[in-house]
Every structure is written in structure tokens, then in C-alpha cells.
Amino acid sequence: xxxxxxxxxxxxxxxxxxxxxxxxxxxxxxxxxxxxxxxxxxxxxxxxxxxxxxxxxxxxxxxxxxxxxxxxxxxxxxxxxxxxxxxxxxxxxxxxxxxxxxxxxxxxxxxxxxxxxxxxxxxxxxxxxxxxxxxxxxxxxxxxxxxxxxxxxxxxxxxxxxxxxxxxxxxxxxxxxxxxxxxxxxxxxxxxxxxxxxxxxxxxxxxxxxxxxxxxxxxxxxxxxxxxxxxxxxxxxxxxxxxxxx
Numbered sequence: 089x090x091x092x093x094x095x096x097x098x099x100x101x102x103x104x105x106x107x108x109x110x111x112x113x114x115x116x117x118x119x120x121x122x123x124x125x126x127x128x129x130x131x132x133x134x135x136x137x138x139x140x141x142x143x144x145x146x147x148x149x150x151x152x153x154x155x156x157x158x159x160x161x162x163x164x165x166x167x168x169x170x171x172x173x174x175x176x177x178x179x180x181x182x183x184x185x186x187x188x189x190x191x192x193x194x195x196x197x198x199x200x201x202x203x204x205x206x207x208x209x210x211x212x213x214x215x216x217x218x219x220x221x222x223x224x225x226x227x228x229x230x231x232x233x234x235x236x237x238x239x240x241x242x243x244x245x246x247x248x249x250x251x252x253x254x255x256x257x258x259x260x261x262x263x264x265x266x267x268x269x270x271x272x273x274x275x276x277x278x279x280x281x282x283x284x285x286x287x288x289x290x291x292x293x294x295x296x297x298x299x300x301x302x303x304x305x306x307x308x309x310x311x312x313x314x315x316x317x318x319x320x321x322x323x324x325x326x327x328x329x330x331x332x333x334x
Contacts, residue, residue, distance in 0.1 A: 095255065096256065096257050096306055097307055099308070100308060101129045101308055102132045102136075104282075104307070105132050105133060105245075105280065108244075108278050109133070112140040113140075113141060114142045114143075114244050115133075115143050115246070115247065116144045116201060116243035116246040116247070117143060117144070117155060117246070118247065118249055118273070119145065119154065119268065120147075121146075121174065121318045122154050122315075123264050123267065124264065124265030124266070124268075125249055126247045127154070127314060128310040129247045129249075129280060129282050130247065134161060139162070139163050140165045141165060142164075142168065143167055144275075146268055147169050147171040147172065147173075147174065148164070148167055148172075148175050151175055153316050154316075156175050159175065160177055164187065166187070167187065167190070168192060169192070170191065192238075196238055199213070200238055200241045201268070201275045203238075203240035204243075204274075205274025205275040209240060210238055210239040210240055211240075212228065212230075213238055214236075217233075217234040217235060217236050221236070225238070241275055244276070244278070245277070245278050245280065246278070246280070247276075247281075248282075249310070250281055250283045250284075250298075251265065252292065253281055254286070254288060254289050255307070256301040257304030258289075258292055259283065259301075260297060266298060273303050273304065278305050278306070279304050280305070280306040281299075281304050283307065283309060283310065285309070286308075286309040
């Protein structure tokens with residue numbers, strides 16, 4: 089498909105990101121590990137050369153995969169994340185003082201993104217109270233329990249990946265890929281989505297739409313997809329049984 093002035097559809101990732109990237113911007117990125125990651129948009133972001141990024145994502149992919157590509161090229165200045173463990177370069181940069189890191193408990197981060205997308209300034213939670221997570225944050229005691237204030241997150245741009253979308257930007261996620269993507273899609277001032285299958289407006293069942301198109305400003309049909317696996321775990325077939333490799 090080609091771009092028209094009234095259409096949200098762009099012909100590729102580079103064109104979809106054209107004019108909205110700048111050094112020092114804040115970026116929300118969907119996906120969990122390497123599942124549901126906007127591969128093509130990340131690749132185009134890498135090629136753009138934009139730097140000094142603050143990236144909000146559950147983690148940063150793995151070494152050389154997903155957001156790990158941007159870490160290796162030193163385009164990320166700060167990560168707001170809940171998990172580091174699968175990315176050695178992420179760990180190395182943080183321990184060497186080369187990368188700023190704001191750790192968030194996973195549920196807290198998901199709620200911060202959701203709150204930002206809903207226009208909610210912040211919320212109080214018991215998670216992290218009395219720990220390093222609470223340092224520098226407002227707190228209050230309610231019914232004898234200490235709560236800390238966590239603020240909502242709003243990004244300059246959100247990048248998300250969906251299984252299917254239409255030309256109006258309505259999105260459907262598939263299985264585990266429906267992780268952080270729906271929340272991230274609402275939290276961007278501009279949201280760019282890539283989908284495996286792009287259909288015309290009206291072809292999606294309205295009851296099955298996970299992200300309404302009002303949240304999505306630009307969309308592309310991605311591909312080809314590598315769909316890397318972080319850790320491939322297999323077991324041998326048990327003799328005489330119907331067990332299968334998993």
C-alpha cells in the first residue's frame with residue numbers, strides 16, 4: 089500500500105518514522121523479551137541514527153536482537169525497565185556507568201504506562217515501599233500501610249507490534265504478543281504500529297479489536313519476521329509415550 093495524505097498507512101518502517109524522530113526523545117516499545125517486538129520499526133530506528141534515547145520497555149531484548157541492537161549502537165541513553173537478565177551488553181553498560189537505568193517492578197511499570205495513556209498523573213502502590221525503589225518518591229501511610237507515588241509515563245513516540253490491523257489503525261494481538269503492546273500503544277503522543285497482516289477498514293470484528301485505531305497514528309505491514317527465541321528448551325521423547333518435544 090502507498091501513503092496518501094488522509095491515510096495512516098505507510099509503505100515501510102523508515103517512512104512511518106520519518107519526521108517524528110529526534111535526539112533525546114522518550115520512546116515506549118512494546119514486546120516482552122523478543123515476543124511481540126516491533127522488529128522492523130526498531131531496525132528503522134537503528135538506521136535513522138537518532139541518539140540519546142530514553143526507552144521504556146519491559147527489558148531490552150537480547151544481545152543483538154530487539155532493542156539490544158540499539159544498545160550495541162549506543163543510541164540509548166536511559167532505560168526504564170523491569171528486567172535486565174538476558175542482555176549482557178545491557179548489564180555491562182549499566183555496571184560500567186555508561187547507561188542510566190530506572191528499575192521498576194514489572195506490574196508497576198505496566199500500570200505507569202497504562203496510567204499515562206489514560207491521562208492519570210499517578211497512583212499510590214505498596215510495591216517497593218521501604219526499598220530503594222521508594223527513594224526520592226512521595227509516600228503516605230493509609231490504614232497503617234505505606235504507599236509510594238508512581239507517576240504515569242507518556243512517550244513522544246510508541247512503537248508496537250500486532251498480528252493484524254486495518255487501515256484505520258485498529259489492532260489485534262495474538263496470544264503472548266498481547267503483553268505490553270496494548271498499554272504502550274495508548275501512552276505515545278504518536279503511536280506507530282507494525283502488523284503481520286493489514287486489511288481494509290471494516291474487515292476486523294469490532295468485538296475482537298484490542299487497540300482502537302484512535303490511539304494509532306501510523307501503521308505499516310511488516311515483514312519478513314525473524315521471530316527469534318530467547319531460550320530454546322527441548323526435552324527428549326519418552327520411550328513408549330506420546331510426549332512431544334516442547
